[in-house]
Amino acid sequence: MKYKKYFRKTSLKQKGDGDFFLNEVRIKKPKCFLEVGVFHGVTARNVCELLYKIHGGEFRYIGLDIFEKNDENKSEIIPNTNFSNPFKKIYFEYIKKQDPYSIEAVRDLLKKFNKNVDLITGNSNKILKKINMSKIDYVFLDGGHDYDTVKNDLNNCIEVVNKSGTILCDDYNLSYAPGVKKAIDEFVKNNNFKCEILHNSRFAKIEKY
Numbered sequence: 001m002k003y004k005k006y007f008r009k010t011s012l013k014q015k016g017d018g019d020f021f022l023n024e025v026r027i028k029k030p031k032c033f034l035e036v037g038v039f040h041g042v043t044a045r046n047v048c049e050l051l052y053k054i055h056g057g058e059f060r061y062i063g064l065d066i067f068e069k070n071d072e073n074k075s076e077i078i079p080n081t082n083f084s085n086p087f088k089k090i091y092f093e094y095i096k097k098q099d100p101y102s103i104e105a106v107r108d109l110l111k112k113f114n115k116n117v118d119l120i121t122g123n124s125n126k127i128l129k130k131i132n133m134s135k136i137d138y139v140f141l142d143g144g145h146d147y148d149t150v151k152n153d154l155n156n157c158i159e160v161v162n163k164s165g166t167i168l169c170d171d172y173n174l175s176y177a178p179g180v181k182k183a184i185d186e187f188v189k190n191n192n193f194k195c196e197i198l199h200n201s202r203f204a205k206i207e208k209y
């Protein structure tokens, strides 16, 4: 399956990134997928399309994001939500009348799968510890890029790896967010997990040996 952009922004924007990512998910065929950092919902929609192809209606997608910019969130790296393409700006402002970085817009993008989708608004540092991880078998970690946030997110998802699931982390080797790599390397070492660095060091795939 080819990764589509749905006229929105995504972090998997470079040619080949999305297809590589989808192939990783396809190999594992998860039944219950958690994405930390949904943004415009492009990856969410691609994952739902893929899991629907594999499992029919028998899958769950859980997406978590702050979905707003405020003072409390300013230390987190939230991608620029403005479009440089004027057609996209017009489409969202005057046709859809939506902010694509809002839970309503993401819900709309995923409406085909509304029975399979749970979207949660909040900060992963507070929310993840309340999520029941027992059924989740795949995590795409692409939320806050601060060292402490990535460390907390990984520790809150540890059960997934311990139960033979996968955590795929984005932006492993991002020069302007070195805390991502530091937190991942420490987490892998402290827990003696397997870690594969993939796709030009973009992704870190964490699993049990």
Ligand SMILES: C[S@@+](CC[C@H](N)C(=O)[O-])C[C@H]1O[C@@H](n2cnc3c(N)ncnc32)[C@H](O)[C@@H]1O
Pocket (backbone or CB within 6 Å): 009, 010, 011, 012, 035, 036, 037, 038, 039, 040, 041, 042, 043, 044, 064, 065, 066, 067, 068, 076, 077, 078, 079, 122, 123, 124, 125, 142, 143, 144, 145, 149
């Ligand atoms: C790089 S974007 C995610 C891109 C998306 N996964 C994709 O593939 O298009 C990062 C997202 O994480 C969210 N975020 C940042 N810090 C967060 C936190 N502590 N908790 C939840 N979401 C967070 C931001 O609001 C932003 O939408």
